[in-house]
Structure formats: C-alpha cells, structure tokens
Amino acid sequence: MRAISILEYIDRSMWRLRWVISFIMSILITITVGIISTEREIANESNFMDSTTPYISYLIEAGDRPEVIRILSSHSRARGTKISIEIDGLEYANTHDISKIDNKTVERSGFKIGKNLLLKSSSITLRKEIKSISGSSSRGYIFSEISTTVIVEKIFLILAISFLSCFIILYFASRKLEFYLKETIRPLQELEKEVQNIHNDNFSSKELKFKELETVRQSVVETKKELNEKNTRIANQKSKEINSEIYRRLIHDLQNPITALKTMTNLVADPSTPKDIRDEAISVVPGITEEILNQIIAAKNNFEFDISKFQLIDIRSTIHTSIQQIKAAREGTTKLITFHSPDSPIFVPCDPLNIKRALINIIENGLESCREKIEIKIDQKMPTTSIFISDDGDGLEESKLAEILKGNGISKKGNRQALGLCSVNHILLTHNGSLGYRTSQFGGAEFELRIGSLC
Amino acid sequence: MRFSFTLLNFIVSVLLYFSSWIPEANAKTVIYRKSIYSLPLSLDPIKMNDTSSLLVSNLIYSGLVKFAPDMTIESDLAESWHSSIDGKTLTFILLKNIKFSDGKPITANDFKYSFERLNSEESIVKKYFDHIQEIEVISDNELKIKLKNPYPAFINILAGATAKVLSSANDHSATSGNFYISTINKKDKTIILKPNKFRNIKSNISELWLIETDEQVAIKMALEGKIDDLINWPLAGNDLIFNTGKKISLTVSATWIIGINSRIIPFDNEQIRKTFKKDFNTDKFRKTFYPDAHPSFGYIPPGLPGHQSKGEPKVQTESKRSKEKITIVIPNILSRNMEMKHFIEQDLNQKGWNVEVAPRSWEEIMEGYNKKSLQSFLVSMNMDFPDTEFLIRNFETTNADNFSGYSNNELDSLLHKSRGENNKISRKKLIERALIKIEEAALTINLFHPKANYWISKCINGLDANLLSDVYIDYSKVMKAERCN
Numbered sequence: 001m002r003a004i005s006i007l008e009y010i011d012r013s014m015w016r017l018r019w020v021i022s023f024i025m026s027i028l029i030t031i032t033v034g035i036i037s038t039e040r041e042i043a044n045e046s047n048f049m050d051s052t053t054p055y056i057s058y059l060i061e062a063g064d065r066p067e068v069i070r071i072l073s074s075h076s077r078a079r080g081t082k083i084s085i086e087i088d089g090l091e092y093a094n095t096h097d098i099s100k101i102d103n104k105t106v107e108r109s110g111f112k113i114g115k116n117l118l119l120k121s122s123s124i125t126l127r128k129e130i131k132s133i134s135g136s137s138s139r140g141y142i143f144s145e146i147s148t149t150v151i152v153e154k155i156f157l158i159l160a161i162s163f164l165s166c167f168i169i170l171y172f173a174s175r176k177l178e179f180y181l182k183e184t185i186r187p188l189q190e191l192e193k194e195v196q197n198i199h200n201d202n203f204s205s206k207e208l209k210f211k212e213l214e215t216v217r218q219s220v221v222e223t224k225k226e227l228n229e230k231n232t233r234i235a236n237q238k239s240k241e242i243n244s245e246i247y248r249r250l251i252h253d254l255q256n257p258i259t260a261l262k263t264m265t266n267l268v269a270d271p272s273t274p275k276d277i278r279d280e281a282i283s284v285v286p287g288i289t290e291e292i293l294n295q296i297i298a299a300k301n302n303f304e305f306d307i308s309k310f311q312l313i314d315i316r317s318t319i320h321t322s323i324q325q326i327k328a329a330r331e332g333t334t335k336l337i338t339f340h341s342p343d344s345p346i347f348v349p350c351d352p353l354n355i356k357r358a359l360i361n362i363i364e365n366g367l368e369s370c371r372e373k374i375e376i377k378i379d380q381k382m383p384t385t386s387i388f389i390s391d392d393g394d395g396l397e398e399s400k401l402a403e404i405l406k407g408n409g410i411s412k413k414g415n416r417q418a419l420g421l422c423s424v425n426h427i428l429l430t431h432n433g434s435l436g437y438r439t440s441q442f443g444g445a446e447f448e449l450r451i452g453s454l455c
Numbered sequence: 456m457r458f459s460f461t462l463l464n465f466i467v468s469v470l471l472y473f474s475s476w477i478p479e480a481n482a483k484t485v486i487y488r489k490s491i492y493s494l495p496l497s498l499d500p501i502k503m504n505d506t507s508s509l510l511v512s513n514l515i516y517s518g519l520v521k522f523a524p525d526m527t528i529e530s531d532l533a534e535s536w537h538s539s540i541d542g543k544t545l546t547f548i549l550l551k552n553i554k555f556s557d558g559k560p561i562t563a564n565d566f567k568y569s570f571e572r573l574n575s576e577e578s579i580v581k582k583y584f585d586h587i588q589e590i591e592v593i594s595d596n597e598l599k600i601k602l603k604n605p606y607p608a609f610i611n612i613l614a615g616a617t618a619k620v621l622s623s624a625n626d627h628s629a630t631s632g633n634f635y636i637s638t639i640n641k642k643d644k645t646i647i648l649k650p651n652k653f654r655n656i657k658s659n660i661s662e663l664w665l666i667e668t669d670e671q672v673a674i675k676m677a678l679e680g681k682i683d684d685l686i687n688w689p690l691a692g693n694d695l696i697f698n699t700g701k702k703i704s705l706t707v708s709a710t711w712i713i714g715i716n717s718r719i720i721p722f723d724n725e726q727i728r729k730t731f732k733k734d735f736n737t738d739k740f741r742k743t744f745y746p747d748a749h750p751s752f753g754y755i756p757p758g759l760p761g762h763q764s765k766g767e768p769k770v771q772t773e774s775k776r777s778k779e780k781i782t783i784v785i786p787n788i789l790s791r792n793m794e795m796k797h798f799i800e801q802d803l804n805q806k807g808w809n810v811e812v813a814p815r816s817w818e819e820i821m822e823g824y825n826k827k828s829l830q831s832f833l834v835s836m837n838m839d840f841p842d843t844e845f846l847i848r849n850f851e852t853t854n855a856d857n858f859s860g861y862s863n864n865e866l867d868s869l870l871h872k873s874r875g876e877n878n879k880i881s882r883k884k885l886i887e888r889a890l891i892k893i894e895e896a897a898l899t900i901n902l903f904h905p906k907a908n909y910w911i912s913k914c915i916n917g918l919d920a921n922l923l924s925d926v927y928i929d930y931s932k933v934m935k936a937e938r939c940n
Contacts (some may be wrong), residue, residue, distance in 0.1 A: 063760035065758030066527075
C-alpha cells in the first residue's frame with residue numbers, strides 16, 4: 001500500500017463530500033421543498049374551494065348548472081385541475097367528462113388522509129362539503145383533483161432552482177470546509193518539514209501554533225539532540241573499536257611480509273648463502289618493502305578515519321554525484337553508465353567523502369575495464385546497504401582478489417598495482433562493511449560495496 | 456457550375472410556384488355521412504324553430520359566440536366582449552380577417568343586419584331577440600348591442616343556433632360558418648356541405664353529407680358502413696347498434712313531452728287535461744322505450760332552475776275523461792313508432808279514452824305545430840340555450856310560439872318578473888311558481904329527460920358531444936380515417 005499524505009487524504013475524502021454529499025443533501029432539500037410546494041398547491045386549491053363553495057352552493061340552489069360548470073371550467077383551465085361536484089351520490093357537474101353528469105358517482109379509491117384528502121400515484125384529490133344555504137337535506141361535495149404531473153410542472157422551476165442553489169451552496173461550503181481543514185493541518189506540514197530537516201546540519205526549528213504539535217516538535221528536537229550526543233559517544237567508541245581492528249589487521253597483514261623480509265635479509269646477510277640465492281633475495285627485498293609500506297600507508301589513512309564525519313545521507317544522491325563527476329572528467333566517452341535508482345530515498349549512515357572516493361574508484365576501474373557499459377544497482381537489507389557495480393569487461397581472477405585487496409596484486413589496467421581496491425576495501429572496513437567480488441551477468445566484474453551499521 | 460446550380464434552383468422554384476395553382480388532383484376526398492331525421496325546414500335563421508334546421512344552421516353559419524361542449528361560452532367570430540356596468544350594453548370586438556364563404560369580409564354591419572332581422576316581425580324567433588333595443592356599429596369590427604333591460608342570460612341567446620350572421624349584401628347564399636352548402640339534392644334527400652376555406656378548420660372532411668332517412672334505415676346504413684354517425688337519433692343505450700362503433704352517452708338538456716293543445720276539444724277542459732295526464736303511464740313508457748332515460752317529474756331538464764328531481768308537484772286529481780277522439784301525433788321517423796302507437800292507444804283506451812296515435816313525418820308535425828293545429832303531439836323539446844326561459848316562455852300568452860294556447864295572467868306576470876330578477880334563487884322561486892301553474896294547467900305530459908346515446912363509426916375521432924344538444928357539436932374538429940372512406 002502506497003502511503004499518502006494527509007492533504008491527499010483530505011482531498012480524496014472531501015471529493016466525496018463535495019459531490020456525493022452535496023448531491024444527496026440537495027436531493028433531500030429539493031424533496032422537502034417539493035413537499036412544501038405541493039402542500040402550498042393543495043392549500044391554494046383548498047382556499048379556492050373554501051371561497052367558492054358558498055357561491056357554488058348558491059348556484060346549485062338556484063338550479064343554474066351551466067353557470068356552475070362555467071365557474072368550475074374557468075378555474076380548472078387556470079389551475080389545471082379536474083373539478084367535480086357530487087350531490088346525493090350523483091355527479092352534478094364536472095370539468096372533464098360531461099358524459100358522467102347526472103350519473104351515479106363511483107367511490108374514489110386511494111390512500112385517505114383524514115376525511116378530505118385522497119392520495120393516488122397520479123393525483124391528489126381534495127374534498128369539501130357544500131353547505132346548503134337554505135338548509136336542504138341534500139349532501140353535496142366538491143372534489144378537486146390535482147394531477148401530480150400538473151403539480152410537478154408547476155413546481156418544477158422551484159425544484160430545479162432549489163436543487164441547483166443547494167448543490168452550489170453545499171459544494172462551495174464543502175470547498176470552504178476543505179480549505180479550513182487544510183489550514184488546520186498546515187502546522188502538521190510544518191512539523192513534517194521540521195522532522196524532514198532533522199538530518200540537515202543547519203537544522204533550525206521554529207515554534208508551532210498548536211500546543212499538541214509543538215509538544216511533538218519539542219520532543220523531536222530533544223530527541224535529535226540526544227541522538228546526536230549518543231551518536232558521538234557511539235562513534236567514539238566505534239572509532240576505537242575500528243582502530244583496534246585496523247591495527248589488528250595491519251599486524252596480521254604485516255606478519256607475512258615482515259617474516260619474508262626477515263628471511264630475505266638473513267639470506268643476504270648470511271655469507272654462506274649461495275650467490276644466486278642472495279641475488280634473488282636482494283631483488284625480492286624492495287618488493288616486500290614496498291608491500292609493507294603500502295600496508296602501512298593504507299592503515300595510516302584508516303587511522304585518520306573520523307566517525308564524527310558520518311552523516312545519514314541518501315546514497316542515491318552520492319552515486320549520482322559520483323557519476324556526474326566521472327562523466328565530467330571523461331568528457332566524450334561512449335561508454336554507458338546506467339544507474340537503476342530506486343524511487344524512494346535510501347538513507348545510509350556514512351562518511352560521504354570517503355564513500356564517494358570509493359565509488360569513483362570502482363566506477364573508474366570499471367570504465368577502464370568495460371567494453372560498452374557499466375550498471376549500478378542498490379539493494380538495502382537492513383542493516384546492510386549494498387551497491388553493485390557491474391561491467392562487461394574481462395573481469396578479475398577471483399583467486400587473486402585476496403592479494404589485491406591487501407595491496408599485493410597487480411592491476412590489469414596499466415599493469416599497476418591494485419592499490420585502489422585496497423583503499424576501497426579499507427574505506428568499507430571503516431564503515432563496518434566490505435568489498436565483494438563476483439563475475440557479472442555481462443561476463444565482466446561485479447563489485448559489491450557493502451556498508452554496514454555502525455551500531 | 457455555380458451559375459448552373461442557381462439557374463436550376465430558380466427553375467424548380469418557378470415550377471413549384473405554378474404547381475400550387477393546380478388543383479390537388481391527388482388529394483383524397485374524405486366524405487363524412489351523417490344521418491338526420493329531416494332536412495332543414497328552413498335555411499333562414501329567422502324561420503328556424505326545429506332541431507333539424509338548427510343543426511344545419513350551426514354548421515353553415517357562425518355567430519359572435521358559441522357553446523363549448525360543457526355549455527361554457529366561447530368565442531366564435533368575436534375576439535372579445537364585455538358588458539356595461541348597468542348590464543344593458545354588450546360590446547363585441549370582431550376577429551380580424553373574417554370572411555363569408557365567397558371571400559367577402561364579415562363586418563359589424565352584417566351582424567347589425569342579421570340581428571335586426573331576428574328581431575323583426577317576420578322572425579319566428581323574435582321571442583328571444585326582442586330584448587334588443589338597438590344595435591350600434593362602432594366600426595367594421597366593433598358592435599354594441601343595447602338591451603331594453605339588463606338580461607344576463609342574453610349572451611346564451613347569442614351563442615344559440617339562430618343568432619347567426621348573414622351577409623347584408625346578397626341573397627344569403629354565401630355563409631359564415633365552418634361549412635357551406637355545396638349541393639341540395641331533394642330527390643335523394645341529401646345536403647352536401649363543404650368546408651369553408653376562409654375558416655380555420657382542423658377537420659380532414661372534404662364533404663359532409665347530411666342524409667335524411669328514418670331511424671331503421673339509418674341504423675341499417677350504419678351497420679353497412681354507409682353512415683358515420685347516428686347522433687341525430689334518440690337511440691336507447693341498449694340498442695344493438697352499439698355492439699359496433701363507438702358510443703358516447705350523456706345527459707343533454709332536453710325533455711320529451713306530449714304537448715297538449717288547450718285550444719282543441721276536449722283539451723279545452725282543464726279537468727280532462729289533468730285526468731289525461733294522470734292516466735298516461737309515463738314510467739312504463741320510459742322503461743319500455745328508453746329505459747336509460749331519467750324519469751321526468753316536471754317539464755324542465757336537469758341542471759336548470761325549476762327542475763324537479765323528485766316527485767311531481769301535487770295536481771288536483773278529480774278524474775274527468777272524455778269520449779271525444781284524441782289524436783296524438785308522433786314522428787314516424789322513430790324506429791319503434793308503431794310500438795309506441797300500440798302502447799299508448801292500448802294503455803289509454805283501456806282507461807276509457809278514445810285515443811288514436813298518428814305517426815307523421817317531421818315536416819307535417821312541424822307544420823301542424825306552427826299552425827297550432829295539432830291536438831297533442833310527442834316531441835323532444837331541445838334547448839337553443841341553457842336557460843329555463845327557453846322552455847317556459849312557450850306558455851306565455853303573448854308568445855306566438857305558444858303551442859298549448861294557454862293564457863294565464865298570473866303565469867305571464869311570474870314569467871315577466873323572473874326575467875328581470877337578478878337574484879338567482881329568487882328567480883328560481885318565481886320559475887317554480889310559474890311551473891306549478893303550468894303543471895296545474897296540465898299542458899304537457901312529461902315523459903322523460905333523455906339520455907343521449909350517440910353512435911359514431913370507429914373511423915371517427917375528435918367528435919366531442921355537447922351537453923346542451925347535438926345541434927352544437929363542432930364538426931370542424933372531427934377527423935375521419937381515410938381508410939374508411
């Protein structure tokens with residue numbers, strides 16, 4: 001699962017809020033407005049019936065059905081309703097089907113709300129009693145049927161405006177809410193930057209606005225200080241350990257050449273030594289001396305190692321810088337250096353200058369040995385980080401590698417002694433690591449620069 | 456190339472322009488055939504007093520306003536109208552570009568001319584228009600009708616089938632309605648109407664044939680697909696013809712009566728009239744011939760002032776029968792006229808009367824009606840406008856159309872008062888008192904209030920029945936499927 005930022009999370013969450021919730025809320029509000037508007041329509045119709053029934057009653061008692069029909073038709077046309085009058089179970093007048101007049105009425109079906117409201121999917125029917133002026137015993141009712149289609153047509157504009165305005169308001173409200181949310185977490189971003197910058201040498205920290213975050217920031221700063229102090233203590237201790245190790249190795253490495261030198265010196269000094277053997281011994285002595293000197297120089301360099309120079313760096317940037325430096329120095333080379341750089345940073349505790357020196361050394365060696373290309377990869381398996389540098393050259397004899405790393409081998413390039421690899425090895429030793437070798441997939445050399453943990 | 460294309464366009468446009476002058480030879484003639492019980496007795500609105508004439512009048516003439524199917528008043532040739540505060544002046548603004556069937560414009564002068572004719576002495580419908588004091592033409596499209604007294608129901612009279620506009624400039628052959636008369640074939644008893652191209656007609660009918668038949672023939676022709684509607688016929692709801700076609704049923708403003716002429720013995724005797732009325736079994740007659748009709752407890756149809764929905768007013772009932780011969784004339788165009796004859800004769804003669812039922816043609820009946828020579832007659836009293844005034848005025852002494860010959864000053868006074876009464880309930884009470892007088896005088900045997908059962912062919916669409924009468928059905932919206940032609 002890819003980690004996402006809180007801002008990204010808010011963006012995604014608010015997208016739903018912006019669209020889905022705005023839409024659902026707008027629908028709900030529109031339905032509410034629709035119900036209110038429908039209720040208003042019913043109330044208007046009811047008011048009309050209340051105000052008209054006395055006159056209708058008067059006309060009915062006067063026996064003037066044509067006038068009743070005219071009034072009802074006029075209102076029906078204006079309001080889009082179907083109006084009918086029932087007296088003693090007979091249809092007295094209506095506005096929509098003259099064939100029903102003077103016929104028996106059929107009971108209206110639907111969902112009754114109270115005595116005077118009847119709901120159907122296609123219509124809403126209101127009923128009002130027509131009270132007789134002269135107090136006759138006839139029972140008369142006026143019915144007004146409002147088609148739901150007519151209601152929707154009438155209130156459509158209101159519904160459309162309600163929906164759009166609600167949607168726009170809710171949408172912008174959610175945008176505003178998102179803005180404030182983002183503003184709220186801005187100190188969190190600042191804290192993130194603070195934490196990110198903790199590795200910088202020139203790390204400086206500013207006070208944060210929110211108490212909780214400020215507490216976190218202070219904890220981080222204090223932790224940083226404590227870490228630095230502990231690192232220094234650990235480094236000093238490690239430095240001593242490494243120096244001891246270097247010394248131990250030096251003694252171990254010098255044991256053979258010094259023994260050889262002693263043997264050769266004895267042969268030269270012994271008058272009984274045959275001349276040819278003495279001459280050979282005399283010729284070997286400078287080589288052995290040179291080897292001893294090299295071992296001492298390398299050890300000296302390593303003794304100069306200072307763990308306080310160690311930093312937690314993104315090793316990718318060190319590799320990139322090294323490659324750029326080599327390319328600049330070898331302008332015009334046609335050989336290809338490919339670095340398979342991972343997407344995320346790979347932090348390694350190391351002395352950047354020495355690691356860079358080691359990288360340049362190995363890459364330059366590779367460039368000289370290769371035919372066409374060099375490939376660089378990184379693999380981090382905590383606590384070790386390995387940098388693999390492969391080429392398509394002739395490679396080394398693996399049996400001679402141990403001698404080479406001691407500074408005793410002869411490099412193929414220019415018939416020089418392989419002092420570079422020896423130094424690289426020493427640098428890696430100071431990083432609690434080592435230099436590995438195998439034949440690359442291209443048939444050439446593949447060096448593995450292992451950098452270990454200091455702890 | 457561009458020039459050639461433009462030239463081609465021009466040629467095509469010219470051809471299309473001239474082709475519009477050529478008659479539409481391929482346009483299919485859609486003929487609508489309507490069966491009627493009588494050809495119009497007159498084509499002059501001032502002489503129309505029967506439904507057959509009014510039906511044609513409404514097709515070929517237009518007025519200022521007209522009745523919608525639900526009896527509301529709507530515009531015909533008037534764009535708008537309003538009444539003065541005192542209710543004595545009605546002002547009408549006419550629609551623009553209205554024309555007679557010959558293309559001549561219809562102006563306010565034509566209306567003045569037509570309404571003055573309707574109110575003239577030669578008019579048999581003067582009784583409706585004598586409220587008019589004066590007609591003033593303001594401009595070609597504005598007209599003021601001044602009334603002698605405020606009369607709110609006058610707008611109903613103007614929507615009726617006689618308040619039509621005729622051309623003041625010619626012999627009335629050019630008409631103002633949705634249709635004009637193309638052919639009158641007296642031999643085949645057929646009138647062919649064609650749509651007036653100067654009116655905005657939605658119907659696809661090219662010819663509307665009005666064919667006079669009797670009821671039996673009409674039903675037979677309908678079954679054979681030769682007739683498109685039987686609206687003019689008083690069909691019972693259970694008639695077998697309704698197994699085919701479409702049925703429209705509604706209660707129209709009409710009443711079936713047997714009119715009694717008090718001028719002719721033995722009906723000059725009120726007691727005999729009362730006994731005769733009492734002896735006539737109206738309920739059995741209705742149930743036998745028109746079972747779905749509404750029972751009639753009075754003279755006035757439902758929905759109008761004076762209508763009785765329960766029980767007849769109590770009438771003095773001291774029986775007095777006469778051996779004088781009583782002839783009841785009934786229309787011979789009714790399919791069951793002979794059954795009716797036997798029913799009435801048997802029923803009444805058993806009770807001691809000397810009754811003969813005489814089936815007659817519609818022309819004969821109307822002739823006798825107008826001459827007041829019929830002793831008694833069975834008719835459907837249809838209404839020209841939806842107001843009780845239309846029916847009860849028949850009993851006013853001064854009314855030339857008083858078929859009963861009845862004269863009663865008190866009744867006259869009640870009718871006069873009801874006309875000027877603005878309070879509708881008070882007016883209704885006056886009418887009710889007048890109706891009690893009429894019922895007490897036993898001038899009508901109230902048979903039933905008919906339920907109209909209209910048969911129309913399945914090929915017909917857009918035909919809206921009219922609550923007042925079939926006379927007012929608007930055929931300008933009727934469509935006929937061409938496949939049924």
